[in-house]
Amino acid sequence: MFWDKEWETLSRAELEQWQLRRLRSTVQHVARHVPFYQQKCAERGLGARAILSLKDIRRLPFTTREDLRATYPFGLLAVDRADVIRLHTSSGTTGKPKAMFFSKKDVAGAADLIARCLVMTGVGRGDVLQNMMTYGLFTGALVMHYGAEKVGLMVIPAGPGNSERQCLLMQDFRTTVFHTTPSYALYLAQFLKERGIDPRRDLSLRKAYIGAEPYSDETRRKIESALGVKVYNSYGLSEMNGPGVAFECEHQQGMHLWEDHFLIEIVDPATGNPVPDGEEGEMVLTTLRREAMPILRYRTRDITSVIRTPCPCGRTHRRIRRITGRADDMLIVRGVNLYPQQIERVLMSLPAVGHSYQIHLEGLDELIVKVELADASFDGRVEHLVNLQREIVERLRADLLVKPRVELLPPGSLPVSEGKAKRVFDKRIL
Numbered sequence: 001m002f003w004d005k006e007w008e009t010l011s012r013a014e015l016e017q018w019q020l021r022r023l024r025s026t027v028q029h030v031a032r033h034v035p036f037y038q039q040k041c042a043e044r045g046l047g048a049r050a051i052l053s054l055k056d057i058r059r060l061p062f063t064t065r066e067d068l069r070a071t072y073p074f075g076l077l078a079v080d081r082a083d084v085i086r087l088h089t090s091s092g093t094t095g096k097p098k099a100m101f102f103s104k105k106d107v108a109g110a111a112d113l114i115a116r117c118l119v120m121t122g123v124g125r126g127d128v129l130q131n132m133m134t135y136g137l138f139t140g141a142l143v144m145h146y147g148a149e150k151v152g153l154m155v156i157p158a159g160p161g162n163s164e165r166q167c168l169l170m171q172d173f174r175t176t177v178f179h180t181t182p183s184y185a186l187y188l189a190q191f192l193k194e195r196g197i198d199p200r201r202d203l204s205l206r207k208a209y210i211g212a213e214p215y216s217d218e219t220r221r222k223i224e225s226a227l228g229v230k231v232y233n234s235y236g237l238s239e240m241n242g243p244g245v246a247f248e249c250e251h252q253q254g255m256h257l258w259e260d261h262f263l264i265e266i267v268d269p270a271t272g273n274p275v276p277d278g279e280e281g282e283m284v285l286t287t288l289r290r291e292a293m294p295i296l297r298y299r300t301r302d303i304t305s306v307i308r309t310p311c312p313c314g315r316t317h318r319r320i321r322r323i324t325g326r327a328d329d330m331l332i333v334r335g336v337n338l339y340p341q342q343i344e345r346v347l348m349s350l351p352a353v354g355h356s357y358q359i360h361l362e363g364l365d366e367l368i369v370k371v372e373l374a375d376a377s378f379d380g381r382v383e384h385l386v387n388l389q390r391e392i393v394e395r396l397r398a399d400l401l402v403k404p405r406v407e408l409l410p411p412g413s414l415p416v417s418e419g420k421a422k423r424v425f426d427k428r429i430l
């Protein structure tokens with residue numbers, strides 16, 4: 001099923017022609033209205049005819065997170081303030097937030113992309129979407145909300161947390177799809193289990209849209225089997241509208257990135273040079289349709305690669321693989337490079353492991369993995385605990401070449417955050 005078949009199945013040649021046209025007009029638009037880009041283009045000697053082919057994108061400057069912070073609040077605005085109808089911000093862990101502006105056309109465009117995503121997964125009128133992302137300055141809930149309404153789903157703007165109420169809403173209004181983070185989905189699964197609610201028997205859930213945090217295929221499988229739903233990976237970032245940038249179709253082999261709205265490059269995170277076709281690197285995105293705040297070559301810091309084979313669904317927009325980590329999240333422990341997600345993958349493949357974990361780095365270079373158990377009854381059987389602890393240590397050592405200390409905790413011991421989960425606590429004395 002398609003929301004906009006013509007655009008979703010455009011031939012590659014037509015798509016690229018369109019991209020070139022849009023890239024040119026985006027560059028002209030920012031060169032005219034955004035002093036930050038005027039200066040950057042002038043430094044590079046780029047005039048109005050700088051972009052002759054898509055490859056010329058490499059001549060354009062990168063935009064980084066730091067640029068967004070440095071130009072906060074209005075520095076990258078490309079339209080009159082009166083033409084902005086919505087503001088979102090993204091709070092970093094430190095310093096100033098990043099401000100993102102939407103014109104009327106931008107809000108409609110973002111909703112349209114979500115509509116494509118939802119219809120692509122086989123939902124439509126009659127479906128009930130429980131939106132458990134945070135409403136507010138975060139893009140996660142509102143952008144999804146507008147897109148789902150456009151398709152005609154009934155949207156329950158539940159927001160995050162309050163699991164008791166989430167359950168009631170699911171039961172009373174027969175929720176068929178929900179939208180949340182992987183950490184909350186796992187928490188909810190545990191919550192339902194503790195209350196004796198069997199999702200397959202007692203609820204009407206069919207599908208879940210899971211994103212806003214990195215997660216592994218093992219976590220996807222855990223959510224699917226615990227909640228009896230098909231999980232679709234949803235990728236996006238506030239700087240590029242929020243959710244709806246890339247989404248899985250029913251084949252679930254990578255996420256289609258809407259290439260008529262975003263131009264994708266994969267670069268070496270250290271040098272910024274393009275990596276060979278199909279190889280892994282940092283994703284760089286350029287907006288092609290945004291009006292209020294276009295962004296050139298945004299360094300997402302997200303590590304992925306482009307799938308080169310066509311998708312059986314018939315969409316021509318290329319797919320990206322699951323994000324394997326953020327360039328900034330890489331940990332170096334005793335000289336070994338590792339991403340938190342590699343630890344997550346090992347943990348979530350073990351049925352005895354519950355929904356939550358934390359990674360602590362302490363002292364000089366000590367790695368401690370705190371793991372919640374799936375089942376409280378596990379407590380009593382000491383030999384099981386010892387075996388499980390040993391198994392986790394061994395698996396991590398074999399996969400990652402690091403030997404952590406593993407602490408097993410009863411279910412529900414680790415805090416649950418309403419927004420994105422914090423997994424890594426680095427308190428090393430370096």
Ligand code: DLL
Pocket residue numbers: 090133139140141210211212213214215233234235236237238239242243244300302323326
């Ligand atoms: O998290 C937008 C979003 C909302 C996406 C809801 C999907 C669903 P930010 O707060 O700006 O925006 O965070 C963006 O989150 O650069 C990735 O590092 C990470 N991220 C988002 N989706 C995924 C995903 C929203 N499916 C940052 N897999 C991005 C891995 C993801 N990482």
